[in-house]
Amino acid sequence: MAELTILNYRPGTSVMHTIDPRFKLVCLVLISLSILNTYPLELGVLTLSVVAVLMNIHVSFSSILKELRFFFIFLFFVFMARAIFTPDVANPQDIELKIVTISRQGLYDGALICWRLLIIVMIGLSFVATTQPSEIKAAVQWYLTPIPFIPEKKVAVMMSLMMRFVPVIFNQAKETLDAQRARGVENRKNPVYRLTKFTVPLIRRTFENAEKLAVAMEARCYSDRRTDPELASTRKDWIALFLVIGLCVLISA
Amino acid sequence: MNLLEIENLSHRYPDGTRGIEDINLTILKGEFVVIAGRNGSGKTTLLKHLNGLLLPDTGMVRIAGIPVSQDLVKARQMVGMVFQDSDSQIVGETVHNDVAFGPENLCLDRGEINTRVATALAAVGLGGLENQRPHTLSGGEKRRLAIAGVLAMKPIVVVFDEPFSDLDYPGVKQVLQQILTLHQAGHTILVTTHDLEKVIAHANRLIIMKDGKIVRIGSPEDLIKETEVFGVREPCASRMGMEIRSWLS
Numbered sequence: 294m295a296e297l298t299i300l301n302y303r304p305g306t307s308v309m310h311t312i313d314p315r316f317k318l319v320c321l322v323l324i325s326l327s328i329l330n331t332y333p334l335e336l337g338v339l340t341l342s343v344v345a346v347l348m349n350i351h352v353s354f355s356s357i358l359k360e361l362r363f364f365f366i367f368l369f370f371v372f373m374a375r376a377i378f379t380p381d382v383a384n385p386q387d388i389e390l391k392i393v394t395i396s397r398q399g400l401y402d403g404a405l406i407c408w409r410l411l412i413i414v415m416i417g418l419s420f421v422a423t424t425q426p427s428e429i430k431a432a433v434q435w436y437l438t439p440i441p442f443i444p445e446k447k448v449a450v451m452m453s454l455m456m457r458f459v460p461v462i463f464n465q466a467k468e469t470l471d472a473q474r475a476r477g478v479e480n481r482k483n484p485v486y487r488l489t490k491f492t493v494p495l496i497r498r499t500f501e502n503a504e505k506l507a508v509a510m511e512a513r514c515y516s517d518r519r520t521d522p523e524l525a526s527t528r529k530d531w532i533a534l535f536l537v538i539g540l541c542v543l544i545s546a
Numbered sequence: 547m548n549l550l551e552i553e554n555l556s557h558r559y560p561d562g563t564r565g566i567e568d569i570n571l572t573i574l575k576g577e578f579v580v581i582a583g584r585n586g587s588g589k590t591t592l593l594k595h596l597n598g599l600l601l602p603d604t605g606m607v608r609i610a611g612i613p614v615s616q617d618l619v620k621a622r623q624m625v626g627m628v629f630q631d632s633d634s635q636i637v638g639e640t641v642h643n644d645v646a647f648g649p650e651n652l653c654l655d656r657g658e659i660n661t662r663v664a665t666a667l668a669a670v671g672l673g674g675l676e677n678q679r680p681h682t683l684s685g686g687e688k689r690r691l692a693i694a695g696v697l698a699m700k701p702i703v704v705v706f707d708e709p710f711s712d713l714d715y716p717g718v719k720q721v722l723q724q725i726l727t728l729h730q731a732g733h734t735i736l737v738t739t740h741d742l743e744k745v746i747a748h749a750n751r752l753i754i755m756k757d758g759k760i761v762r763i764g765s766p767e768d769l770i771k772e773t774e775v776f777g778v779r780e781p782c783a784s785r786m787g788m789e790i791r792s793w794l795s
Contacts, residue, residue, distance in 0.1 A: 304677060425677070426639045456639040460681045505634035512599055512627045513637075513695065514619050514651040523656045 302425050307350045308533075309423040314432040316530040320537040321420050325413050327541040335544035336408050342540070343415045350423050357418065364414060368407045375403030426456045431522030446517050454506070462499055469495050549575040549703065549734055550596065555605035557591060565591035566758040569605070573703075573736070578729050580745055580766070581738045583755035584777035589738040590630075592755070593705050596736075597625040609703070623652060626696030630708040632688040633681075641667070641683075641691055642676035648699040659698075666694040670724055686717030693724055703734040710744050718744055722793055742773060743781045747792040754778065766790075 304310075309317070328339065347357070358365075379399030421429075430452045437445035469491060481487055550573035557565040566588040573579055581589050594600040595607050598618040607614045614621040629635045638644025645666050649659040667673050670690040675683070680691060689709065696704060706725065710718045726748060729735045737745055746752065752769045754762040756776045762769050770784050783790045 302677075427643050453639055453643065454637060457637060457680065460679070461633060464681065502631075502634050505629070505631055506637065508594075508599055509629055509635040510637060510647075512597055512622055512629075513648040513699065514622045515647075516619075516651060518653060520650040520653055520656060520659060 301422070303350070303352065303422045305350055305423065307423065308529075309346060309350050309419060311529070312423075312533050313524060313526045313530040314424050314428040315435055315524060316526065316534050317420055317424060318429070318432050318436070320534060321416055323537055323541050324416055327545045328409050328412060331409065331544050332405070333408075336405070336412065339412050339540075339544060340408075343412055343419070346419050347415065350419060352419070352422055357415070360418075361414065368410060371410070372403035372407050375406055376400050379403075427453070427522065428524075430456075431524055434522065435524060444517065446519060449522075450515075458502075458506075461502070462495075465498055465502075466491075466495055469498070547575045548572045549577075549610060551606075551608040551611075552592075552595075553606050553608075555592075555595060555602050555607065557595065557600055557602050564588075564758045565600070566595075569760055571753070571760065571763070573734060575702075576729075576732060576734055577750050578735045578748055579737070579751045579753060580742065580749040581736065581753045581755060582740060582742055582773065582776075582778045583738075584740055587755040587777075588758035589755055590707050591758070593627065593707055593736065593738060596703070596705060597622045597627055599627075619652075623699050624701055625703045625705060626699055626701030627705045628689070628692050628696055628707065628709060630711055632685070632692045635692045636680045636688065636695070639679065640676065641672060641678050641680060644680060644691060645694045645698045648695055652699065662698040662700070666698040669697055669727070670694045671720075684717065685713050686720040689713065689717065689721050690724055693721075693728075697728075701733070703736065704728055706735070706737045708739060709737060710739065710741065719794060722748075726794070740778055742770075742778060744793050746770070746781060747790045 324339070328336075331339070347354070376395045376399040377393050379396055379402050430449045433452060434445045434449040437443050437448055473487075473490060478487055478490065550571070552569050552571040555569040556567045559565055569592060581592065583589050591600060595602055596609075596614070598614045598621045601615055609621055609624050612620070636644050637647050642663055645663045646659050649662050654662070663676075664673070667676065670693050672687065672690055672694060675687075680688060683691060693704075704725075709721050709725065713721060722744060725735060725737065725745070729748070737749075739745060742752075746766050749766050752762070752764065752766045753760055754769065754773060754776050761776060762772060770780060770790070773780050781790050
């Protein structure tokens with residue numbers, strides 16, 4: 294579980310890889326917002342664009358399906374909830390099952406919402422796959438700089454530490470779990486007992502490590518006054534941004 | 547030339563526990579010093595005073611004649627510290643970013659930072675792994691990454707706190723080789739350990755600590771037979787009356 298493959302950067306030389314992370318981030322936000330008001334035709338155009346991008350960055354579709362398997366379960370629940378709870382005014386009681394009534398309108402709405410969510414996740418995936426964590430951190434720091442009362446450098450370091458320590462904490466969780474299974478914790482059926490015995494040592498160890506980390510950072514002269522990350526935009530980034538704005542206008546119109 | 551001067555150094559922790567007491571010590575430029583002692587003897591507490599991570603209740607530490615408390619940033623740049631637990635020392639999400647962390651804190655320009663990162667990674671043999679994520683490295687590689695992170699700050703003294711703990715045999719040899727390379731390059735080296743076997747063949751001086759005090763100080767040859775009195779195992783070769791040889795030979 295140490296590998297969060299869905300959040301992994303995949304080195305490459307595609308166009309997406311070379312675009313400035315600030316531009317990629319703003320494009321991601323623009324598309325995610327404009328997709329809220331789209332219908333099958335626009336969604337079809339977006340799907341084709343996303344597929345083209347994913348092919349360009351050489352991400353295999355089978356790996357995407359594998360990595361998104363839990364997300365599909367979530368989508369299924371969204372779809373079912375929408376199908377069951379959307380009343381169809383024009384065609385009441387279209388498909389009547391034993392317990393619930395599913396309307397055609399609900400099925401259509403559910404499919405539309407799932408399609409939109411899937412495209413947003415795919416775009417997010419292509420963003421993460423083509424942008425190094427340090428670049429994402431640099432872009433967020435850049436956007437936060439003009440906002441008063443937000444210590445952008447602290448936020449950037451926190452993001453960096455989070456990315457560094459999530460796999461470490463997962464490893465610790467696995468170790469703690471294995472150590473408890475080795476002593477027969479599975480024989481205890483009370484989930485509260487098991488949860489307590491699992492979380493308390495894990496949290497204690499995480500805090501102890503955080504303390505060591507703070508000392509190690511101090512030993513390397515950590516302070517808020519530090520070198521900023523380097524970002525440079527080119528003509529290509531602006532062209533990409535205008536293309537995305539054009540696409541968003543087109544699908545929202 | 548005296549590089550580190552420690553005078554009457556004492557420290558108690560906030561809960562009243564004695565950390566170290568009345569330490570007097572001078573370290574010469576280019577020395578290789580091993581500080582031995584059982585767990586809780588005050589080795590790490592002493593090291594943390596060398597770069598101002600802990601400040602003394604009484605006494606003083608001077609580096610190249612300048613008191614540590616006078617300029618903490620300078621002290622931390624001059625005395626690089628490699629901690630026992632590499633996992634808690636590595637802060638970057640990639641190898642490159644971790645090594646760059648120290649130079650970024652020193653507000654160096656990006657070109658200089660990149661040069662230092664490349665030089666430090668090459669020095670520890672991790673060149674080519676810049677984009678690797680630290681948790682995928684082996685124990686020995688993580689320890690060497692921690693050393694690279696310190697080297698990128700261009701210290702003159704490098705302090706190692708239990709550098710061989712949790713390492714397999716190849717890992718120990720890699721780290722030992724790294725320490726010797728740094729020593730040959732002119733760095734002053736301080737190593738704390740409770741396991742003399744792996745490093746004592748290379749030391750110029752051995753310091754033994756007990757209950758927060760320095761109880762013996764001298765050449766390894768003179769003190770090696772006394773170590774077990776203070777809870778530190780005498781190296782196997784010495785017990786058998788043989789010459790102590792390097793783990794690298």
